[in-house]
């Protein structure tokens with residue numbers, strides 16, 4: 005048993021206390037219906053995770069309106085009718101005493117008209133080469149509507165029993181594209197200085213707090229770098245983190261990358277310890293500037309690397325996505341004393357439109373995920 009490690013000590017995130025420092029970072033699973041409704045398969049996936057002692061589980065990104073859908077078979081939080089299905093996820097995690105947040109998102113310009121049924125939206129009409137999309141620059145009215153969509157998606161999360169929400173402000177999606185000077189070329193109150201580029205997110209945060217109260221946990225996943233010339237970079241994202249913390253967010257997960265940056269956010273081939281935590285350095289910079297918990301992320305695989313990050317005070321929590329696709333029981337394995345590293349090789353074979361799964365395990369014929 006490994007209960008001496010700092011990784012197995014509790015921490016407060018707003019009004020909740022999670023039992024350890026491990027976070028399942030938001031992971032879209034391609035398992036919802038075409039319309040975004042929760043399926044039995046998804047409920048089983050969350051059961052697999054919830055059984056295994058992960059301190060906090062963040063759901064896959066849920067679209068706040070159909071224009072903001074990023075991907076097929078993505079969950080939706082866009083209509084009140086979705087609440088019943090979402091509640092099945094929250095109830096399942098609670099059965100095992102865990103905590104689960106709903107990540108709420110709008111894809112902005114990183115989507116296809118075929119999926120959304122309309123021209124993708126963005127702060128400015130800046131061509132997106134990976135999706136081959138020329139987005140439509142949003143009007144003031146579009147922006148106000150999207151702010152309301154986020155607020156109501158958060159309300160649905162609370163009604164469904166989620167313990168909190170995570171605002172998706174990363175990876176080039178809509179809120180991240182407002183933050184980025186590369187994609188936000190506006191000259192009105194929604195563009196220009198950082199304060200203006202953050203205004204949409206800040207208005208959403210204020211709206212959620214007005215509607216759901218200060219006590220309802222609200223965290224953000226924030227791009228700490230776009231990894232793209234002319235985009236947001238670490239120094240400015242630290243300033244953004246300070247503004248968000250001042251507006252009462254309860255935690256910040258530092259991520260990075262946008263689609264056209266090439267490397268994206270789930271980097272391939274992270275095998276050496278030195279490569280692990282590729283956004284954690286940026287998280288550590290944020291941690292020096294804010295007093296809310298900061299989540300480190302990006303290719304974390306080795307127990308001792310994660311332990312060091314937390315014990316050195318560089319981050320407060322450690323987030324992982326791909327390792328939990330391969331090994332939902334990873335935290336339990338660590339707790340039981342097997343403190344090596346996750347066997348995830350960061351190959352990205354887990355991205356599968358028929359539902360996430362570890363392609364390496366399948367290839368080797370040793371998929372024992374339900375053990």
Ligand SMILES: Cc1cc2nc3c(=O)[nH]c(=O)nc-3n(C[C@H](O)[C@H](O)[C@H](O)COP(=O)(O)O)c2cc1C
Pocket residue numbers: 029030031032033063064065107172174225259269270271301302303304323324325326327354355356360
């Ligand atoms: C299959 C898959 C789906 C993902 N879906 C989301 C998502 O819905 N929202 C999000 O913010 N990040 C998403 N990510 C990114 C992860 O949360 C994480 O930031 C990234 O994979 C780096 O962490 P890792 O090295 O531990 O996988 C996804 C990653 C993978 C592999």
